[in-house]
Amino acid sequence: MTVTAEEKAGTAFARALVAKDRDAVLEVLAPDLDFRGVTPGRAWEAGSAEAFVDEILLGTWFSPEKTFDSLEDVRTAEVAHRHSVTYRMRLTLPEGPHVCEQHAYYEVTDGRISWLRIVCSGILPLT
Numbered sequence: 001m002t003v004t005a006e007e008k009a010g011t012a013f014a015r016a017l018v019a020k021d022r023d024a025v026l027e028v029l030a031p032d033l034d035f036r037g038v039t040p041g042r043a044w045e046a047g048s049a050e051a052f053v054d055e056i057l058l059g060t061w062f063s064p065e066k067t068f069d070s071l072e073d074v075r076t077a078e079v080a081h082r083h084s085v086t087y088r089m090r091l092t093l094p095e096g097p098h099v100c101e102q103h104a105y106y107e108v109t110d111g112r113i114s115w116l117r118i119v120c121s122g123i124l125p126l127t
Contacts, residue, residue, distance in 0.1 A: 006108045007076040010085030013104070013113060017057065018071040018089055025053050030114035037118040052116075066123070067092045072099075082107055090126075097126045 009028055016024035029049035037044040037056070046052035053059075062068070072088040088101040100123045107115040 006078070006083045006106075007085075009108050009111070009113050010076045010083055010104065010106060011074050013106075014071060014074050014085055014087035017062070017087075018068045020058060020062065020068065022053055022058060025057065026050065028113055029053070029116070030109055030112040033114060033116060035116045035118075037116075037120065039120045040122040061120070061123075062091075065094060066098075069097070079105075091123060093123070095125070098123045099126055100124065 013025065013028045016028060026049050029052070031049050033046065033049040033052055035044075035046040035052045035056075039061070044056050046056055069090040069092055072090055074085065074087045077084045082105050084103065084105050086101065086103045088099065091098045091100060101121040102118050104116060104118045106113045106117070109115075
């Protein structure tokens, strides 16, 4: 089975996120990214890759006190011209081990994710 450039973009996004590699995340995203997302308690939006990464992704959702332990699973798919990636991550927070899963739909323009919608499970404690 051949992996498309679009599928690679989704996987690259998940791997860069877990590495907390700001530059690598920005490299996968188009500068004028159209982002919307939903977490258990709030809806989010950003009109640029930098705003999404700095204010939301690494600034709030996965801020410095949250440490990624591993990327547990990554799956990609497509629905017509839209692509999806689902990824599950293990994290350590000050209060202990947690897990989080996100499902993203995205579109790629000129090799970069230009339209992104994420639904998040929330960061949940492992009991």
